[in-house]
Amino acid sequence: MKLQIIVGATRPGRSTDQLAKWVALEAKNLPGAEVEIVDLADYEMPIFNEAISPRFNPDRVPEPTVQKWIDKIAEADAYVYVTPEYNHSIPGVLKNAIDFLTYEMVRKPATVVSHGTVGGARATMHLKEILSESRAIVLPSAVAFTAGMIVMGGVFDEEGNLADEAVRNNPYGPQTALKTALTELQWASDALSAARG
Numbered sequence: 134m135k136l137q138i139i140v141g142a143t144r145p146g147r148s149t150d151q152l153a154k155w156v157a158l159e160a161k162n163l164p165g166a167e168v169e170i171v172d173l174a175d176y177e178m179p180i181f182n183e184a185i186s187p188r189f190n191p192d193r194v195p196e197p198t199v200q201k202w203i204d205k206i207a208e209a210d211a212y213v214y215v216t217p218e219y220n221h222s223i224p225g226v227l228k229n230a231i232d233f234l235t236y237e238m239v240r241k242p243a244t245v246v247s248h249g250t251v252g253g254a255r256a257t258m259h260l261k262e263i264l265s266e267s268r269a270i271v272l273p274s275a276v277a278f279t280a281g282m283i284v285m286g287g288v289f290d291e292e293g294n295l296a297d298e299a300v301r302n303n304p305y306g307p308q309t310a311l312k313t314a315l316t317e318l319q320w321a322s323d324a325l326s327a328a329r330g
């Protein structure tokens with residue numbers, strides 16, 4: 134399984150990248166998983182303004198950074214979108230990036246790891262709807278991480294592990310939720326890869 138972990142926020146001083154690193158560390162335990170962090174900060178795209186909807190415009194010639202993003206997303210078998218909640222939704226930069234896509238995620242599984250003052254739950258609900266329009270198979274299991282914890286610091290160690298062993302081993306904690314979500318993602322990825330042929 135080629136798994137991409139998408140960092141959905143780009144502002145300087147963001148904490149979403151720390152969360153993505155944590156997700157990647159856990160994902161590397163999945164047997165046979167090829168894990169890649171795809172950081173939107175490396176894809177500085179314009180605001181979407183194509184005259185024709187991308188899905189109805191096979192002749193479009195996106196600018197190089199946009200094409201690079203489209204090609205990158207097309208490479209994967211499965212996706213974890215890591216997003217903060219901004220104004221009860223996802224960051225504009227993430228929505229904008231998804232607006233450039235057509236069918237790169239079709240019949241491939243996707244899940245969400247979110248953070249915010251209420252775990253980014255509202256952002257996740259929006260993102261799941263948005264991803265389903267991209268024809269990704271959006272999985273029910275997701276991970277919601279309370280942002281205050283990250284902002285206060287000390288949540289992750291230098292490698293990106295959850296620093297507190299008790300939290301890490303708590304069956305109701307975020308590490309367990311992440312393991313569950315990733316296991317589901319791999320199952321769906323294997324099943325859907327076989328079905329796509």
Ligand SMILES: Cc1cc2nc3c(=O)[nH]c(=O)nc-3n(C[C@H](O)[C@H](O)[C@H](O)COP(=O)(O)O)c2cc1C
Nearest residue numbers: 142147148149217218219220221248249250251280
């Ligand atoms: C512009 C902006 C809007 C925000 N709106 C919300 C919000 O509506 N709900 C919420 O729970 N947190 C909100 N937050 C808090 C962020 O979710 C939290 O600070 C998170 O860590 C931000 O991720 P980042 O550091 O990667 O940008 C907002 C933060 C910013 C910068």
